[in-house]
Amino acid sequence: MLEGDNIVELLELMKKRRSVRKYTDRQISKKNMEKIIEAGIYAPNAGGGQRSIIVGIHNAELTEKIGILNLSGFDRSKLIGNFVSKEQPSVIDEPSIKNGFYGAPSVCIVFTQKNFLYGIADAFCCAENMVLMAAELGIASCIVARGEETFDNEEGRRLLKEMGIPDNYAARCFVTLGYCDGDYPMPKPRKTGRNIILEEL
Numbered sequence: 001m002l003e004g005d006n007i008v009e010l011l012e013l014m015k016k017r018r019s020v021r022k023y024t025d026r027q028i029s030k031k032n033m034e035k036i037i038e039a040g041i042y043a044p045n046a047g048g049g050q051r052s053i054i055v056g057i058h059n060a061e062l063t064e065k066i067g068i069l070n071l072s073g074f075d076r077s078k079l080i081g082n083f084v085s086k087e088q089p090s091v092i093d094e095p096s097i098k099n100g101f102y103g104a105p106s107v108c109i110v111f112t113q114k115n116f117l118y119g120i121a122d123a124f125c126c127a128e129n130m131v132l133m134a135a136e137l138g139i140a141s142c143i144v145a146r147g148e149e150t151f152d153n154e155e156g157r158r159l160l161k162e163m164g165i166p167d168n169y170a171a172r173c174f175v176t177l178g179y180c181d182g183d184y185p186m187p188k189p190r191k192t193g194r195n196i197i198l199e200e201l
Ligand SMILES: Cc1cc2nc3c(=O)[nH]c(=O)nc-3n(C[C@H](O)[C@H](O)[C@H](O)COP(=O)(O)O)c2cc1C
Pocket: 017, 018, 019, 020, 021, 084, 090, 091, 124, 142, 143, 144, 145, 146, 185, 188
């Protein structure tokens, strides 16, 4: 667990943060969810437009319902045989997983405008800020994709309406939130040859 580690260095926090795919039932506090959403709201955003909307689902049952919708249209035939995590298998590794949010008790949904060129980039900038904030708070998280697909069904459209999401907005990604069940994953070694600094060419 990162909780209580008293991490002060941002780079150390970045190195320790991992995607968590096994959660206990323990719910996070609403105060911590507010902080995590605030971190997302302060993310860099294209043109300074502040267009993204972040909805926090602080309800385990509803989170599970949306997590199941997240995988309901998942097409395994397009996977390219990558192994994501041996310690905590992802939906790509383990076909028996039915909840795309892995049993996390909370999730945040990041929405951006459908017709905006940088909508997806904006959303994932929010998500990155949010997972780092979560790690700082000792909260486990995972960025999850398939935002639009999740709500592209009758139940999904009903949920969006109930949430009051404008018609020109689409869900881009999710940030699952909760507490890690078992050992927090170890920092992942980096592939070499990916950092280049040039002073002249
Ligand atoms: C754009 C993007 C989409 C992702 N989508 C998923 C997803 O749908 N499901 C999932 O379990 N993890 C997803 N992840 C998490 C990655 O699998 C994870 O970040 C990667 O394996 C590296 O592991 P780490 O986060 O523990 O360092 C996504 C990450 C990014 C950046």
